[in-house]
Amino acid sequence: MIALIKQLQAGTLSIKHLRQAYLNGKITPEEIIWSIIRRAEEDAAMNIWITPPRMERIKPYLDRLSQLNIADAPLWGIPFGIKDNIDWAGVPTTAGCPDYQYLPKEHATVVARLIAAGAIPVGKTNLDQFATGLVGTRSPYGETHNALKGELISGGSSSGSAVAVARRHAAFSLGTDTAGSGRVPAALNGLVGFKPRLGAWPTKGVVPACASIDCITVFTTSLDEALEVDRIVRGLDDSDPWSLTAYPPITAAPSHLLLPKEPLYFFGPYAVEYEQAWKLTVERLELLNIPIQYVDTQPFHQAANLLYGGPFIEERWAGLGSFIDAHPDSALPITEQILRSGLESKYDGASVFKAMHTLQAIRLETNKLLKDAVLVMPTSGGTWTREQVRNDPIKTNTDMGIYTNHCNLLDLCAVAVPSETAAENVPFGITIFAVAANEGYAIGTAERFGSAIPLDTITPSPKHTLVAVCGLHMRGLQLENQMLQYGARFLREDKTAAKYSMYKLPTQPTKPGLIKQMDGGSKIDLEVWEMPLETFGAFTANIPGPLGMGKVELQDGTEVPGFVCEAYAVSDAEDVTPFGGWRAVK
Incomplete structure (x- = not known):
């Protein structure tokens, strides 16, 4: 047991390793939970948790394991974190706002499915308030520190969920993604972030940001483990109006990799290093034996601009406006500013339909491009220090979404995976996009990319x-x-x-x-x-x-x-x- 705990502290907390240890009788789930509680206490200053791991909350789920056959429960004893805009029955949901909190009577659908598979919820993670932000600093519960380099941002809005996995507080964690929140934190903390097609994972039990395009996501240390979670939570919930029947994707190689033809925008204190990491990534992509085609990605950026630069911004106000009006000064000033931008916009009903028509034309164009292909982009073009974000909260946040905001409006699936190291303790990641019907192309490309060690090490x-x-x-x-x-x-x-x-x-x-x-x-x-x-x-x-x-x-x-x-x-x-x-x- 001591040896396994040392492995845990060295970074091997994963579904695969834990399951093997349980099957071999080398350790118990309770011992793992105690080690997680201790580690979370040691990392308390990093502001990872809103409801931190505590044995009194977790013990009923540990006790329940005795009723499950480990052979029939694929996540038996596996600890996971829950972003605090996703319901865990009997535990407050705050969405990062103390005055908003409520006590859910039932689990969100995905949480219920994970628990049924034997997984152990350990706590509720910190987030950018109301899932409005990509930086991880917009929370009254404190700025979540980057897992690898504390002065840098963790990424948002699913900040705590990513850092919890990177710091070995959980084998995997649930996040949400509307504009990149399930991908940016993965890239900044050296993880895999998987965002399925819209509706594949039910969103019942999630505080909405933009309900029509919200997705639940997962952070893991490997693609295989993200797909293991996907197999368990994917599928129709007939009580969820946004849910649909979506079968597990069949992994396949696309006919082409699409890369941006135009020069990319890199920013922040590691802009030069990020640009070099992208160049090395392209070399690594060339090892995959999949033809590369350089394309104009302007249509994807046009779609991205509609998310915050058009009437779709009003959907955020539709979901949360009544609370903001009824509870003045409850939200952080930056959060309220963003939410009220929808209320105070000059868009009318006709504007909404014009934007929908524009988006549909863009979808037609991008679907043709991605018919048998995947698009590969940096997950983010840089990162920031937490101090830089405090000094310029709008622009720094906007920059983080340049390569992510288009995704959900176009109903793409996305797999964010680590790539090169930009600098010491500064990871760089890419996202692989595919149309909803071809999720397997994105997964297949990610699998190949993970096996393609950079030229200086594979040969x-x-x-x-x-x-x-x-x-x-x-x-x-x-x-x-x-x-x-x-x-x-x-x-x-x-x-x-x-x-x-x-x-x-x-x-x-x-x-x-x-x-x-x-x-x-x-x-x-x-x-x-x-x-x-x-x-x-x-x-x-x-x-x-x-x-x-x-x-x-x-x-x-x-x-x-x-x-x-x-x-x-x-x-x-x-x-x-x-x-x-x-x-x-x-």
């Missing part, structure tokens, strides 16, 4: 070779020390192509046997390492039969040296392919 130097390991040589397992003794360096987690079976060999100690199939097969988790050629020969010579070193095909189609098994050895071995990887078996 070994002439004195090194890549090595794929799928068993005891992986990090934290019994033979990792052998990799280190031979001078190997871990590069990344990856998967095989969907052509392999894995068997549990009756050896001492028990080892996996990886065999490529003529037909069928599955993806198997593995790790890719780099090893000096001068030691690779000796390392290979010491591998005991029936294992050996051969070519392993990865999910992106490339082949690298890796552990394989002779076919004769699996005649009396257990087929453990359904586990998806050796860690789940052990």
